[in-house]
Amino acid sequence: MELAQYLRVLLKKWWVIALAVGITVTSAVVFSEVRAPIYRSSAVLQVVPARFDYGLGLSTEQFLRQFARQIHTTTMAQQVIDELQLDISTDRLLADVTVAPIPEDYLIQIDADRP
Incomplete structure (x- = not known):
């Protein structure tokens, strides 16, 4: 054509x-x-061990999991609410926040989603 x-x-x-x-x-x-808009904020925390060896690597995984659990508590959520002067309950903030350790990279990923 x-x-x-x-x-x-x-x-x-x-x-x-x-x-x-x-x-x-x-x-x-x-x-x-x-569609309801979803807002996401992300942060990555890096945990640097004082020295690197195999035994420390195993204990670092445990420490990362413990740090992640400490971050995702009502006490920490209340501190965030107080510091940022948020009008939200601690339960709602904890429901919107996910904390995940990434042991192989010595990182903790924190994501906050809010519709």
């Missing part, structure tokens, strides 16, 4: 293109209005 034939087909079927664009735009607007 030549370029002129393509243009002729497009001009004949312009309403199909306009309809497809209209449906796409309408769907995108409806989806973005209906």
Whole structure:
């Protein structure tokens, strides 16, 4: 086909293109209005051992799990609420926050999601 034939087909079927664009735009607007926005904040804490050896690596995994449990407590949540002057309960804050140790990299990942 030549370029002129393509243009002729497009001009004949312009309403199909306009309809497809209209449906796409309408769907995108409806989806973005209906879906509740989710806000996420992330932090990564790095734990650096004083010395590196195999035995320390095993105990570091235990320490990381313990640190993660200490971060995800009502006491720590209350400290965050007080310092940031948040209008939220400790239970709600703890429900929105996840704390995960990453032992192989000596890291603790903290994520806070809020719809």
